[in-house]
Amino acid sequence: MTKALISVTGLDSTGIIARVATKLSEMNINILDITQTILGGYFTMMMVVDLDGAHLRFDEIDQELQPVRDELKMTIHIQRMDIFDAMHRI
Amino acid sequence: MIETGEILQTMRMIQEENFDIRTITLGINLLDCSDENLQRCAERVYDKICRTAANLVHTGQEIEIEFGIPIVNKRISVTPVSMIAQGDPVPIARALDRAAKEVGVNFLGGYSALMHKGATKADERLLASIPEVLSETQFLCSSVNVASTRAGINMNAVREMGQIIKKTAELTADSDGLGCAKLVVFANAVEDNPFMAGAFCGAGEPECAINVGVSGPGVVKVALESVRGEPFDVVAETIKRTAFKITRVGQLVAKEASKRMNIPFGIVDLSLAPTPARGDSVAHILTEMGLEYAGAPGTTAALALLNDAVKKGGIMASNHVGGLSGAFIPVSEDIGMIEAAAAGALSLEKLEAMTCVCSVGLDMIAVPGDTSAETISGIIADEAAIGMINNKTTAVRIIPTVGKKAGDTVEFGGLLGHAPVMPVNEFGNKEFIARGGRIPAPIHSMRN
Numbered sequence: 456m457t458k459a460l461i462s463v464t465g466l467d468s469t470g471i472i473a474r475v476a477t478k479l480s481e482m483n484i485n486i487l488d489i490t491q492t493i494l495g496g497y498f499t500m501m502m503v504v505d506l507d508g509a510h511l512r513f514d515e516i517d518q519e520l521q522p523v524r525d526e527l528k529m530t531i532h533i534q535r536m537d538i539f540d541a542m543h544r545i
Numbered sequence: 546m547i548e549t550g551e552i553l554q555t556m557r558m559i560q561e562e563n564f565d566i567r568t569i570t571l572g573i574n575l576l577d578c579s580d581e582n583l584q585r586c587a588e589r590v591y592d593k594i595c596r597t598a599a600n601l602v603h604t605g606q607e608i609e610i611e612f613g614i615p616i617v618n619k620r621i622s623v624t625p626v627s628m629i630a631q632g633d634p635v636p637i638a639r640a641l642d643r644a645a646k647e648v649g650v651n652f653l654g655g656y657s658a659l660m661h662k663g664a665t666k667a668d669e670r671l672l673a674s675i676p677e678v679l680s681e682t683q684f685l686c687s688s689v690n691v692a693s694t695r696a697g698i699n700m701n702a703v704r705e706m707g708q709i710i711k712k713t714a715e716l717t718a719d720s721d722g723l724g725c726a727k728l729v730v731f732a733n734a735v736e737d738n739p740f741m742a743g744a745f746c747g748a749g750e751p752e753c754a755i756n757v758g759v760s761g762p763g764v765v766k767v768a769l770e771s772v773r774g775e776p777f778d779v780v781a782e783t784i785k786r787t788a789f790k791i792t793r794v795g796q797l798v799a800k801e802a803s804k805r806m807n808i809p810f811g812i813v814d815l816s817l818a819p820t821p822a823r824g825d826s827v828a829h830i831l832t833e834m835g836l837e838y839a840g841a842p843g844t845t846a847a848l849a850l851l852n853d854a855v856k857k858g859g860i861m862a863s864n865h866v867g868g869l870s871g872a873f874i875p876v877s878e879d880i881g882m883i884e885a886a887a888a889g890a891l892s893l894e895k896l897e898a899m900t901c902v903c904s905v906g907l908d909m910i911a912v913p914g915d916t917s918a919e920t921i922s923g924i925i926a927d928e929a930a931i932g933m934i935n936n937k938t939t940a941v942r943i944i945p946t947v948g949k950k951a952g953d954t955v956e957f958g959g960l961l962g963h964a965p966v967m968p969v970n971e972f973g974n975k976e977f978i979a980r981g982g983r984i985p986a987p988i989h990s991m992r993n
Contacts, residue, residue: 460552462552462556488546490549492549499549501549501552513607513610513611514607514610517610532556532613533613534611534612534613534614535611535612535613536547537612537797537801538555538612538613538614538794538797539547539551539552539555540547541793541794541796541797542551542555542790542793542794543547543551543554543555543790544547
């Protein structure tokens, strides 16, 4: 399974999770785990997703997220989960 | 499952603390390109590099996007050209430069000669061509190994390199002697070094290999901010933990590049390589330990601790460690070193002491343009002696900047940075350098 982490940060507003999740669903990307919190009006969400079902390449997925970034005015990063595993797990 | 705090730490390291992979360097063996017909040799070299490295830059970019980690440089190291050039090496130099441009790498290392025991005819031809080649090529880097613990110091080569560095500076005077920034004189050069300007693909290397150099002095500096005032045991432990994390990412990137390019993984070089950017300085790790500037009394001890802790932390994170592995202390490429030199805290002699305990040597140091070839040779000989006796790699990358004197500033641009021109000890050594010959290998080289 190719797992990736999607991090979404920025000012809180209504419908952030819905908008991101809808986009992922359109790309056939399955959400495995979500952690979300709000600190001082600042929205932080970490999503672990499975890319195996996606019909797009990694860079294309990243590009597809651009309209969501623009619309929500949020910072959205997607990166392979391996980098976190490598750094924090032996 | 990875915790949110760990994810945020990784992201902070990359986005705020300048953690990056400094280079993916593809080592390519060119021994099979050698040919009596120089034109044919040059064509073979060009074709082999373009074929082998066709996907290097693209693969690096793919990994950057997918893993979210910047890979600053994609580079190539090749067999020392003196080993394949059966005649004038300049056509090969031009072919290498064209190939580097074609595949999109930012440097290609290996315009090199290994002459720690003596010179072949090819070594002599290559040495003579270095000033011209470095002044007319864009991507080529050159290195010459003049000493080893096993062979001693080739003082003929040391003498000659003083003159070659001077000539290279003169031919590239319009760019403040930039040619000299692409020329390293080594003792105990390593065969799998991914860092420029000293990278080459040694004779013991496989057909090709992926070697990766990590970086991240900013990450170490920030980690040490959390243990201010604590004893050195805690400092060392903090550096080790950080180095482990950094190196694990280097290993991941190296393995991934190796898999995607179907080229064997060689080594990860456990290095702290600075850039002139603020927050990316090795010198600032030393100041974080409690020194006013790099160069203050205590600096050599601080650097020794740093260098050792980086290795101890990194060694378990990678299954093959190699290259130079340690902290780099280039003057012009490190904002903290530049500040220290400008403040008068850092002298050439202190830098020499520091090179006894870190991974390389006198690196990216601008000296007055009227510094004599003999003085430069003397500096090389001293540095080579440190390497030879201590069984370690040392190097000299020194830039006599034409028309400039101590206190002036030189600007190399980009990763090479800028530097104040440092004064040199001007007492004479002409008769010492004129002797030539070979300083014998030290007694502890006889290990068999």
